[in-house]
Amino acid sequence: MTTGQRIKHMRQMHGMTLQQLGDLVGVGKSTIRKWEEGIITGIKADSLSKLATALRCSPNYLVGTTEDPAL
Secondary structure, three states: OOHHHHHHHHHHHOOOOHHHHHHHHOOOHHHHHHHHHOOOOOOOHHHHHHHHHHHOOOHHHHHOOOOOOOO
16 A cells, blocks of 8 residues: 555544645645545655544554554
């Protein structure tokens, strides 16, 4: 699974819209969509941290270094 697929999976699992997640991370919904679709691949560390917090998972899970969202 790509980082974008993991972001989308976790967002949908928590019942969030693109807009809601964007508001939590401090970016526009179009940025979230571009991350999910793999159009933007270089997610900055601070944004990755905010994504992980908003999606209640670890940054390591989002980037694919672990399959366990809690690690």
